[in-house]
Amino acid sequence: MDFALSAEQKQIRDTVAEFVDEEVKPRAAEIDEEDEFPADLVDQMADLGLMGMPFPVEYGGAGLDYHSYAIGLEEIARGSGGLGTVVAAHTSLAGNMIYEFGDEAQKETYLTPLNEGTDVGAFALSEAGAGSDVPAMDTTAEYDADAGEYVVNGGKLWISNGSVADTVTLFAKTDPDAGRKGISSFVVRPEEDDGFIVEGTEKKLGDKGCPTAELRFDDMRLPEDRLLGAEGDGFVQALKTLNGGRITIAARSVGIARAALEDAVEYAGDREQFDQPIADFQAIQHKLADMDTKVQSAKLLMHKAADRKIRGEDYIKEAAQAKLYASEISREVANEGIQIHGGYGYTTDFPLERYYRDAKLNEIYEGTSEVLRNTIAQQLLD
Structure with missing residues (x-):
């Protein structure tokens, strides 16, 4: 067991630490007070390759191991807890869903811009009545065979990055009678998909700068190629x-x-x-x-x-x-x-x-x- 950091891991630590000390910490109190999404800092992190740290280079990622990713995120959170959540929700949740369960076309289309930082990701799982109890969710996705589309209705709560996301990985029931085996996941593009509604954002104790949104879906239609994996895998x-x-x-x-x-x-x-x-x-x-x-x-x-x-x-x-x-x-x-x-x-x-x-x-x-x-x-x- 080797506890020493590799040269690459040290470089990641030092690069991110320098960015945090020079750019994030001087702004941290302002971010906390104003609670505005720091888009310019996210752009700077994208330029440094920090928005797709653990993903392969062929999908626009940095190709780092999970130790390096954890080290990088630790440094970001040292400067701003909210910015740490922005990166974690974007990468570990939204990005990882597409990387692990998306097909090649989905990875190229949706994962690459997430990793390059031109898009921001969110992970929409929780609901008012379905936090720890995931199968209690009410959001449904009914398949319209004639149109080849899923019609989504329902809502999500406490979604980090939800109001600023370009790509959302969404969970909904495709078979409401099948319990946990009836849940499926989808890729949603808020700017493209009619019926995606941001109801508002929460006023929180902390984690400022990372918007936590309430989302609603009103007859939102998703093409069948937005399904991640198979129905029931969600x-x-x-x-x-x-x-x-x-x-x-x-x-x-x-x-x-x-x-x-x-x-x-x-x-x-x-x-x-x-x-x-x-x-x-x-x-x-x-x-x-x-x-x-x-x-x-x-x-x-x-x-x-x-x-x-x-x-x-x-x-x-x-x-x-x-x-x-x-x-x-x-x-x-x-x-x-x-x-x-x-x-x-x-x-x-x-x-x-x-x-x-x-x-x-x-x-x-x-x-x-x-x-x-x-x-x-x-x-x-x-």
Whole structure:
């Protein structure tokens, strides 16, 4: 087992870190306050090849391994949690659905512009009554044999990038009586497909800059060549995609936790009380030691899951553990960062309160902590 980064992985880390330090961090507070999609930063990431990191070059991707992708996303999230979600939803969810389950024509037509960053992707699975309980979804796609089209009706909720996406991977019931075996997935092009309606975007605690949309489909017609895979494959496709996505939510979590730790270390060295830096106090030193230990542990779990994915081995438990642990420690580390900053940490003059708000989301999306504990236990007991 080699824990050293390869030359390519170091280059990715350093390139993205430089971009984040120069372009993202100076804008992070503004993005959080205005909650506007930072299209110019997305364009810059596209120029750097960061919008299709884990996909092959022949489809416009960067051809990086999953370790490199996780490292890159960790750095992006270190600068902005919202921007980290933009990239994760675009790549791990929308892009990966098309890469894993699309045919060659679909990959060339829809995946390539996603990887090149000329298009933005979204993954439309959740509904008001179907979050963790995916088969409870109400959205339907009825096949019109005469027209060779699917007619989609229903709605989706909490869709990251949903209001700015050029390509959406959508899940709907093609056989409402078949339960999880009646769910299928499709490629939707919002600008082309009449009946695709953005109802609005959510006002959220954190994750600002990544619009979270409510979508509605009103007799939206999709050509049959928009179906991904076969009818009835959608539920399994969603689970496989979310498994990979959990690695990148672990990366987002680690990035936010690192930001909180780095700021806390700097502040502890600068802030003086009782004629000495607060870093000299053992209570502060213990907090920093625990924070760093949690960050390093989360990174190991993240890379263990990525390694199993790269090797083609089962990684359901490992991805769940990485996401569960990293998401919870990101909140804990951000909380301790606020504590070290004292009253300043509770104000918007310092970014610690933003880290805390951004970290909380990690425990909810792409599998709540409760669902992940169920997943881990099932893997242990099977």
